[in-house]
Amino acid sequence: MFIPLVAERMRKRFPAATVLLISLNIFLFLITIPLASDKFWHRWGLVMQLHSPFSVNVVTSLFLHAGLFHVLLNMWFLWVYGGGVEDACGRVRFLLIYLLSGMAGQSVEAVLGSVGRVVGSGAAVSGIMGAYLVLFP
Numbered sequence: 034m035f036i037p038l039v040a041e042r043m044r045k046r047f048p049a050a051t052v053l054l055i056s057l058n059i060f061l062f063l064i065t066i067p068l069a070s071d072k073f074w075h076r077w078g079l080v081m082q083l084h085s086p087f088s089v090n091v092v093t094s095l096f097l098h099a100g101l102f103h104v105l106l107n108m109w110f111l112w113v114y115g116g117g118v119e120d121a122c123g124r125v126r127f128l129l130i131y132l133l134s135g136m137a138g139q140s141v142e143a144v145l146g147s148v149g150r151v152v153g154s155g156a157a158v159s160g161i162m163g164a165y166l167v168l169f170p
Contacts (some may be wrong), residue, residue: 048116050124054131055108055115058154062097062104091136097152107154114158114165121168127161134160 097106119127138156 045120048119049116050127052120062098091139094152095135095154107158111158114162118164130164131157
């Protein structure tokens with residue numbers, strides 16, 4: 034598996050929004066460890082329900098992770114690529130890319146691919162990586 038250590042592009046300023054997202058994801062992972070029951074995942078994760086297909090929680094599911102490796106790998110890729118995107122787009126646009134990519138990806142996964150709950154920031158981080166590729170080909 035290819036795991037980059039750093040992005041080639043130097044940052045012009047401190048990536049505050051990237052650090053905020055990483056800190057928030059890790060903090061929420063740590064406090065949800067003792068809470069992680071089926072009821073908890075069903076309440077806060079993204080779960081498609083046959084009787085109400087649009088009752089999904091696309092925002093909170095972005096900040097929940099299924100395990101330590103899951104959160105660490107997502108946050109590593111966010112650290113490697115997030116600073117460059119934040120630097121180029123600004124903090125507000127960076128956060129919008131993160132949230133909208135995550136919400137779109139989680140929704141598609143819930144509708145098309147998942148038979149259970151959908152959690153994690155993988156879709157949001159993939160959106161950041163895609164933005165990085167567009168901005169720095």
